[in-house]
Amino acid sequence: MRSPVRPAALALAAALSLAFAPAANAGAPDKKTERLWKSKCASCHGEDGKADTEKGKQMKVGDLTSAEAQKKTDADFKKIINEGFKEEKGGVKKEMDPYQEELKPEQVDALVAFIRGLKK
Secondary structure (H helix, E strand, C coil): CCCCCCHHHHHHHHHHHHHHCCCCCCCCCCHHHHHHHHHHCHHHHCCCCCCCCHHHHHCCCCCCCCHHHHCCCHHHHHHHHHHCEEEEECCEEEEECCCCCCCCHHHHHHHHHHHHHCCC
């Protein structure tokens, strides 16, 4: 004869199955954010964030998927997106236009989340 299943055991099993089941589209950016990335960022940073583009190579743009880049805080990324970036190092000019006037705060937040999703 089978022993009855207790409600607490069922609840635990359900909670564990939800905790370990991959969520549909977990971490996947929405289409608007993907379009925003492609229109504002991908020409230098590449669609995958690795900066393997003509402009990215020319300016020696860093790989956003790297552990080093991912060490930056969200506030660091927001500041760069909003205020832009200018640096000259070893005769190489690195410049990024500011987007504070073009992007809404929620768009900047979405781009930061997108960058976080690029992590290796």
